[in-house]
Amino acid sequence: xxxxxxAGAYSGSNILECLTNIGKGEQLATKVFLDGHAPFTPWHDxxxxxxxxxxxxxxxxxxxxxxxxxxxxxxxxxxxxxxxHSKGTLREIEIAKELGIPIFEDYEKFKEWSESYDNIx
Numbered sequence: 538x539x540x541x542x543x544a545g546a547y548s549g550s551n552i553l554e555c556l557t558n559i560g561k562g563e564q565l566a567t568k569v570f571l572d573g574h575a576p577f578t579p580w581h582d583x584x585x586x587x588x589x590x591x592x593x594x595x596x597x598x599x600x601x602x603x604x605x606x607x608x609x610x611x612x613x614x615x616x617x618x619x620x621x622h623s624k625g626t627l628r629e630i631e632i633a634k635e636l637g638i639p640i641f642e643d644y645e646k647f648k649e650w651s652e653s654y655d656n657i658x
Contacts, residue, residue, distance in 0.1 A: 539651050541569050542607050542638075543578045544630070545616025546623040559583065561616050568644070569614065574651065576614075577606040579625070600625070607632060612639040614647050 543566045549555040559580045566576040582599045586592075607613070613633045620626040633640050641647035 539574045539611040540609060541574045541576045541647075541651075542610035542613045542629070542633075543569065543576050543616065544613050544626045545620040547579060547625060558616075558619060561619060565614065565616055565644075572648065572651075577603075577610065579603045603629075604632060607638070608636065610638060612641060612647065612650070614644070615640065615642045617642070617644075 543562055545562050545565075546558045547555070547562075549558055562578050562580040566578040566580075569576040579599065582602070586594055607629055610633075613629065615626070615630075630640055639650065641650065
């Protein structure tokens with residue numbers, strides 16, 4: 538079982554774009570989970586806000602929270618086609634590179650890697 542950080546665009550130019558990004562990220566996380574891995578997604582941040590709407594959350598709180606999970610992840614898996622203009626995802630990729638964490642854009646390549654025996658960090 539690999540700890541997989543799912544990364545991609547979160548925000549958008551309107552609420553529908555934002556919700557679509559969340560849906561794509563959570564859909565990929567579900568696929569990873571059903572394939573036997575332990576995914577983390579920044580999109581679950583919304584659950585904290587939904588459950589405590591009067592709390593004064595800040596964006597930096599969520600960035601720090603996500604990066605702590607990234608630092609212990611075995612790899613990053615990018616949501617297809619929606620991450621290339623995301624400042625947050627580009628920063629996550631930069632951090633992963635600094636830490637030597639593998640980054641996958643293609644699900645099949647991730648799957649091949651996760652099934653190999655010589656990829657233990």
